[in-house]
Amino acid sequence: MLTIDRATYDGIVAHAKRDHPDEACGIVAGPQGTDRPERLVEMINAAGSPTFYEFDSTDLLRLYRDMDDRDEEPVVIYHSHTATEAYPSRTDIGLAMEPHAHYVLVSTRVEGNNAGPVEFRSYRIVDGEVTEEEVTVVDVLPPTQAKHATSQGDPDGR
Ligand SMILES: [Zn+2]
Numbered sequence: 353m354l355t356i357d358r359a360t361y362d363g364i365v366a367h368a369k370r371d372h373p374d375e376a377c378g379i380v381a382g383p384q385g386t387d388r389p390e391r392l393v394e395m396i397n398a399a400g401s402p403t404f405y406e407f408d409s410t411d412l413l414r415l416y417r418d419m420d421d422r423d424e425e426p427v428v429i430y431h432s433h434t435a436t437e438a439y440p441s442r443t444d445i446g447l448a449m450e451p452h453a454h455y456v457l458v459s460t461r462v463e464g465n466n467a468g469p470v471e472f473r474s475y476r477i478v479d480g481e482v483t484e485e486e487v488t489v490v491d492v493l494p495p496t497q498a499k500h501a502t503s504q505g506d507p508d509g510r
Contacts, residue, residue: 353486354428354454356380356389356472357493361391365470368432368458370398372465374456375405380428381419388453388493389427397431403445405431430456437461438471440482448477454485462502 360380368376370468377397380389393415394425398408403447419425429450440448459471476483 353488354389354456355488355490355493356428358442358491360392361472361489363394363426364430364456365458365472367394368460368470369463369467371432371466372460372502373402373434373462375402375432377405377407377431379415379426380430381415381422381424382427383496384423384425386496387427390493391424395490402434421477426453427449428454428456431457432458432460434460434464438473440475440477445477445480445482451476451478456487467479 364378364380367378370376375397376393376394378392381391381393382388383390395411395415396408397405398411419492429448431444433439436459438459440455440457444455452484455475455477457471457473457475462468463470472487474485474487476485493510
């Protein structure tokens with residue numbers, strides 16, 4: 353399941369609508385191992401295409417160095433489809449290299465640049481196999497789970 357906060361969700365949707373009819377793409381980084389999409393990074397679609405996206409290789413390298421410095425990983429990797437459904441294409445599946453990432457697809461095929469609902473779906477893509485997962489949008493991400501029990505313990509006793 354992907355849990356994402358409302359502001360980040362809205363940011364991804366706004367980016368997709370703005371770049372329509374070209375595909376928009378980006379990453380939401382988060383602290384390693386937490387599965388928390390915290391830092392939205394809009395990327396440039398170097399292909400500038402309505403049917404394909406490609407991260408600019410220089411931008412991507414810079415982003416990965418930056419995430420490394422911050423002990424972050426790509427929690428969400430998103431792009432939009434502007435004429436087809438929000439489902440990974442054969443090309444998307446072939447390019448998916450992050451087994452731990454949530455691959456988010458947004459489709460702007462109905463409303464285009466205009467306000468209104470979009471398809472927003474999330475997938476795991478591992479070894480060419482696509483599995484859709486539930487998306488939960490929350491106002492604020494829940495507090496980070498402590499990795500080790502503290503002396504204060506948890507009020508629920510868990
Ligand atoms: Zn695609």
